[in-house]
Amino acid sequence: MNSHDGTPAASRRGRRPGSSGTREAILNAARQSFAAKGLDRTTVRGVARDAGVDPGLITHYFGGKAALFTEAMRLPFTPEEVLPSIIEGDRAQIGRRLAAFALGQWENAASRERLIGIIRAACSDPTAATLLRDLIERDLFAPLARALDVPNAEARAALCASQIVGLAIVRHILRVPALATADPADVAEWIAPTLQRYLIDDMPFTEET
């Protein structure tokens, strides 16, 4: 497994200190709260306390909880930058590249918090569910399957997403030891053939779309 973690350089850029540092501290506290408690139990007051700032500052920077959520839950990667890195290259290895990308995202604490926060919130909140559905149908999985010029791209994309979302839950939310403690490169190898088959192999679809 190579060290490609799928994090584009742009999201690693540091922010200047001062007001940007405060803003980032608020976003970090919000991400941790959304990931730990979900959207409902997260409050502006609680995030302010965790970030060590006045609640009014959150209103000043973000307007309110909904806008704070949108900003905190922004994807930790840029799909347009990630897609070519998965699509290009040996088609027989595409499942492995997608698996390595997903596992790599979860290895980085900041991107893991954002992605797990989205999944967690999506399970009970319609706004967050839309974010995750967009990632499947519009931003990442469907464009990936469509680029491969295979029939039933939408179903293939949704199946890949189902394996990756389920793995995130069992590994990072339920933390079942057999997956939670396993080496990410190993886990990527375990699911790579699944993604490969869903994406590109012959599948028993009943109609071609």
Add this chain to the structure above:
Amino acid sequence: MNSHDGTPAASRRGRRPGSSGTREAILNAARQSFAAKGLDRTTVRGVARDAGVDPGLITHYFGGKAALFTEAMRLPFTPEEVLPSIIEGDRAQIGRRLAAFALGQWENAASRERLIGIIRAACSDPTAATLLRDLIERDLFAPLARALDVPNAEARAALCASQIVGLAIVRHILRVPALATADPADVAEWIAPTLQRYLIDDMPFTEET
């Protein structure tokens, strides 16, 4: 695909009318609320309103929200009855039998509500997460993998669970059309080889346990 929906006869038994009917009406309202809103946003008062009963009756029957949750989230099947129906028979078809069992459970509205309610709640609530972890590590998936006498049963079980939980989310919570509108027998065929490989085929585990 046969019509086996994995629901043991016991859970189909009707309850006598009168107080048992009221109790069941409360449980149904609770299941719908837990599935739609999660544990946090569900209130005894709201469930009472949905069930058309006095909130005091819920306290009378169940004691409070936590006990109501435990009772409402009881598995819609008995693992000891289900396990033999998946384990016994052609080993080359075990992935297909497990897939058919999962899809069958979701076809039945009552068991789907309970299972989706558990998954939804498990993503944000530690008590519900324990329920789901128990289903993986103790009640269903791990016993299934162990019965097959293959190495790395725990990892195999957790991988199967990850695919099934992820599918439940994409199909029944996010409702991505390519999976949500597909025929359950077709979806079972799409994931059956994944489960078959995770359960019983050679897998690149780095150590045998």
